[in-house]
Amino acid sequence: MRDTPTKTPIWKAIADALRSDMAEGRYGPGDKLPTEAALAERFGVNRHTVRHGISALVDEGLIRTRRGAGAFVAATPTDYPIGSRVRFHENLIAAGRRPEKRVLHVEERAATEGEATALTVSPGDQICAYHGLSLADGHPIAVFESMFPLDRLPGICAALQHTSSVTEALNRSGVTDYTRASTRLTATRATATQALHLQVSEGDPLLRSSGVNVDEKGQPVEFGRTWFVGDRVTLTLES
Structure with a gap:
């Protein structure tokens, strides 16, 4: 048969x-x-x-x-080193990805207590808050917000209106070099707004990185928070 x-x-x-x-x-x-x-x-x-x-x-x-x-x-996760010299464009180019940043909002406002502590200013002092979206090869990988003390960097908001690069904006404001002084990583979940920008669902897991960057004199020039999509980025810690 x-x-x-x-x-x-x-x-x-x-x-x-x-x-x-x-x-x-x-x-x-x-x-x-x-x-x-x-x-x-x-x-x-x-x-x-x-x-x-x-x-x-x-x-x-x-x-x-x-x-x-x-x-x-499924996209191959992007390697993203976190160390003393964190540079978005350099990190992604080194990983073989095409970096892009989109400015969502830039504003001058009063610092919250937590922001003031991180930037060593007084609560209520004016800061520049920069909100944006980070992409790799055209796909969103993170949303971020960066706060800058206006008393030390009076032209930073104007600079960020013309360039999405924090490094370039700081350079225009007189900061020729900066390094990461501290980093904190926390697991969290996407809010409705974050989910919209990152093309995920509300409540999906994110990894939040909080850090302070200082100038050559050790003065804080940036307090930043970044929310990474967990399955699109592999964070690596460098000394």
């Missing part, structure tokens, strides 16, 4: 087809896949079968799903 060929399960054929799409570059790291409904129409199956195929790719680590956002091709 002749053996009957074993048929490939439909969900596996869907997984194979999507895997081929990714291998051929149809979908790149960080790209969003079509919706379950669109894939169901493409393959002529129900959404449950599509979901089974996607789950197989999730198990392989090729796809990541985010509640309410959909399925995305």
